[in-house]
Amino acid sequence: SQQGEEDPQALSIQEGENATMNCSYKTSINNLQWYRQNSGRGLVHLILIRSNEREKHSGRLRVTLDTSKKSSSLLITASRAADTASYFCATVGKATGRRALTFGSGTRLQVQP
């Protein structure tokens, strides 16, 4: 079953604005990853944050992780039209040894030029 829920489901902003997406998950995790997917295309790995980390940066991306609330957020600063895509969080569970990624429901981001 799908582990993560993301909100918002869809987000429309103007170029230059910041976009924040949130992800919640249900079980203990080893790490949480964020992926991007352009319409009809494959996944692009954006960033990985480990369970003992609270915040991580990569270029215009900032990811936070709160394991006590089982939630993560992805912030894209100074958005560009090219950032238009769907964004998914994905986790690898800790307890069961499950190695496959479990994906959140995704946020569809539209950046208006």
Added chain:
Amino acid sequence: GAVVSQHPSRVICKSGTSVKIECRSLDFQATTMFWYRQFPKQSLMLMATSNEGSKATYEQGVEKDKFLINHASLTLSTLTVTSAHPEDSSFYICSARDSNSYEQYFGPGTRLTVT
């Protein structure tokens, strides 16, 4: 970085026919590969875990006789959709887990349309 390829990228087939999709790790060995399915505007759902040299592990609700998985080598897993129906139309994505680093890398996906 590590590359995973999928072939074909797109396929259209008639209802009742079978379609084989290949997933290859190009520059690393993958003891384990995963097959996901994604319907339009939805997230990726794990279908099965493919293990080299042994039987695949299917997720609940996925018919193993309909979605045949073969992982005959450390760089190739195949997914065969047997007796395809229009409701099998979807985007199928594989990922391969590097046997050394345990990192997972995704293929570009295969768009299956069953008419």
